[in-house]
Amino acid sequence: LVRGEYEQIAEDRYGGLNHILPAGFYRVNTVSNNQFVSQKKLFNDLTSGLANVSSYYSIQNQYLGQFSTDLGNLQYDNNIPFHQLDDRTILNNFLGVRYIFNQKYSVNGSKVPGTYDLIAAGKEKKDQNQESVYQAELYKTTEAFPLLWLSYKAISPSRYQKLSASQKERALASGVVVKGVGLKAAKLTGVKTIKASLVDASGKKLSKNKLTYTNSDASYKLKLHLSDKEKAKLGKSELHVEISQISYQPFTLSQQLDLELKKAKQEADLAGQTFNERATRYKYWRYHLLAGSPDPSYKLTVTGKKASETIVQRSQDMTSFYRLVDSAVMNMGTYQTLPNSLTFQPSKLGTYRFKIKVVAIPLNQEYTKEVRQIQKQGVKQLKLAQNQLTGLFTSKKAGVVTSTIPYSNGWTATVDGKAVKVIKTNTAFVGFKMPAGKHRVRLVYRTPGLRSGLLISLLTALAILVYAAFSHKEWRREFRAKKKEK
Template identity: 45%
Template structure:
């Protein structure tokens, strides 16, 4: 396998590839269009990729109209965020994003879908460029290109995570340019590839960088170990690396700062996994050729055309001839078995095997080698291939019998057909043998692509938006009730937890209405917001989504300046409205006669309509306001989560306590009442929550609140929000043996009819199979607490949830606000058998006149005459004594402040927000934002550009002298 840099006439090859791509694109994307869908996924594409593309397109247009005027801060990203932090991950370095400039703003959905297709075309183009450096026939190259282009990873990524297609373009280019240097060629192409890699996306650059290093080491040890000019190669590689780092510094320096101050920091390594669940190892062989599947199992997608297995056997038969491919794929297999590897490639976080994008290149090359040498296969080689295939088929059939999923049947048929073709070629029964192999590969790839997107294949196509749906959804994001509201950042909006107005699984970000929703879902989030959420035990906190709807807690909504709530009347938690929010407006009612109606309706007026409701509160804190009372950090940390939340209206916590000298300590007598509680089973047993051994899935529980049976005490707590504060949550799942024992015991207890019999042997297998397929025993569980408002849930995700995994050790559940009397009991239900060690306290947070007076005082001291400019906010305020000007603007080291024109050091208030100390008097306040690391990055990049130009000039002079 020899690289050659001799010039070839490849025009015909690229034309043939273009024709091939048109067919494959029809299979990949055409099915969605035939079934009335778009190629816009209803999760990340809806929440992030498409609206961010629209936002970034507009930002570029604005910059082109007003050069030099960069907007580093946006109020559209949740509470407000650094635009670079968001755009650098998704758009800035993505060259394909700039194709959106060719489309008018109203055609952004067409632009997004067009770009998705162009990306895929470039993936195949990159492999063709790579493969043309070998002595392959055009048919061979196109066969490998088909395998490289159509695989499970890309079939998913091209519509769900489009920028994950970029490394498929970059990796072949980088490999070619490394090889060029090893053969004594120019350093400039590798410098360009490295620069593109570093600019495109820091996360993908990290994966590609490690992959490039592995390739370099393996290539040198297998090919150039004794013939390499090490000094020359080292100098060239060092030049390419250093130059690309200098040129891209304007991207990676601010990115590095953003990552180091994000919620990603401190994630549990590999989500705590030492080994993968049993099902992972059982189904990994199936993953290799199951090209139409979406169960990635820790992103171990694989899923190539079926002949890929035969190609692997072929290259291992000739391992001495192809050491680079065999060693790299053997190494990849070992890496796939160890969660720590996935975590290392994933920035020391979850065990995500996205790094597998690197192994499609050697897999596709193995297919090229098989196709190229199909006519010269010996009988001996074919017998080995047939035996290996027979064993593999048995493994797949056993997998099929165990899992009972028919998604492997068609790949299996293509595998057997490919083997038969090889035998027919060996017996000289086929003319144009390579064309036959190419045909079966294209047919296999096309079928995989169609099957992956066809409606009967389960659910992926149903997760794509219908054509034209995106525009309708964005126009009706709040049921039309946002019309008439001002679009100023001086107030924010939210929804109710699990209450979906738009009919999609989840919609977090709002980048289209112009309103400022507190919910945000991005890969990089402000670390301090995560600290704030964790401090208050926000049950909805996730690293990617730090706030969501803050579990509908009244004080948190008020503190975050949420003036309006939008609620769907037939959705979950529709009645769980925080205190002080009153019905302000409703959409036109629609009556669904077939669902959600009482069974005994006698009059048409009794039908319950469905509508979107807008609730308003007059208790929203100002965006920026003055407080004269402070809370010492030691005292703050001794408070319970509800007391901390309630204290937000009493005073301010600052990270530099020296600035509070001369201020008064806050009065924290805030009417948060602890309630006695008992946990009672439906067997009428009093249960110790610190040792709850849950052995029967039919056992039900209640949290009884005995004090609330007293009418006087209930009246005292009228107008309270009820919380359950879990200071300890520990779950120990039963072993598989224990699990099966308790489930069999339950069946025996249920067999109460005379003559009933339990088939223990059958049920033993049935339950064991269920647990294996579901990865149990595992640490996941749910705890559901029910009330008249619905069900509040603590959710410990599975370790396979990757980016959304969190270790739940404590949490606070908001049961809801009760204007009248609190309930005397709540339902309580764990979902997984095992032992629970729980410590919790039920508390009532009374939101009475005392709270209303505190809010009124805060509103009275809000910053006046607020004006928002590019990267700045300014206003005026008069204060009678020393205090802190605090806010709900996320804190960043990029904020600068002046008071009456004089610079003042900012402080971090209430864990996460921007503030400054303020003396008595009338003040003109101005906050300005500068991207942290932008200036150093710009200086380094300018130096890198000068260095590159000088080096290019020297290189040109030397080249001319040689000529």
């Protein structure tokens, strides 16, 4: 960045709409792949004073990474566990995201999570052709979870792991995933599986488990078999495409060249052009040689009216960004009426094996009721300070304090000044048991090993000083002895 550029970016980070946000603790997010600053991926928001869930450090909390992959977060990266949560409504609500910024004319500009409503818009900017190219928008929800709340219903870890990724997300509003606390089992509902079929351009039904892709221009339809009555019953719903057990076997170099040569000849014949087989083969051979083909990288793209989502398997030369991708959830957006079909497009020739499942998550009164109960049971008088927080809970029955504070063994908790055991909730976050009544709680974080490290460093420094003093004394003695000899 040139001098002064970052200050300008920070001042106008979200079209200036960040300046109208109220004080207090809450988290914010942006719509996925939504670019506010031209050609600069400034996901980090650590200097604005806002708690942006897409901000990251050089290393990540292992539990957040596992939580993100368990829920099939398409945007998970090795050191950026959340990114923008792929705009999934319940995930944003669960993590306490109260506000979302959107660039209206950017990628995914119409893919705002379902419970968020527009409350402000910035000045619209136009290009030289007077076409709108930029307008910042601010969305707010009333369904954001508090930072801490009391849970009275539990989901056992073994039961939780049997759920699909979308079911796990929906379960976050129904109960807390925790082991052996004696709470009543949560009732899990709210995810509807939709019958779907994969068809080619001619309408021929294909296998949903195996696809041999031989024409790079070919695309497929993922047809959703829903009647108008079923659509009306589902109402406002978020549409997910779950793809699992993915494997890709590229064609050999010889097979790829033969298929590409055949396609090029057909195109030349249709256009009435002369076809030079030798030169064309050399062109494709050179391309594949420079590209390192065949390699196991691929892309699977699903496109709908509101979103285009891509599962990316990077090649091994991506070093620290490489990981094996065998499943993910593709959020196709929230619809008042679900669409009839989606477009499915592989990126490279070869044989793909996978399982496709289409589900809808209704954002209905049942979900809203569960959220309102969580908010009612939220912490009161929350105060945050350096490495600690305090709050007040009042309850007629015992429960588990649940939070979206990342779990670490550096956390300690007290209830009315008495130490209690910190437990892991929802596989990745801080929690602890809470008796009935009115109680003041306190959470304190101390970096694990910090005191031991300081003590070791102090003892080492002391040993060095003693050694230096002793060595200096010996040197002076030897110097005097040599001087006397002379």
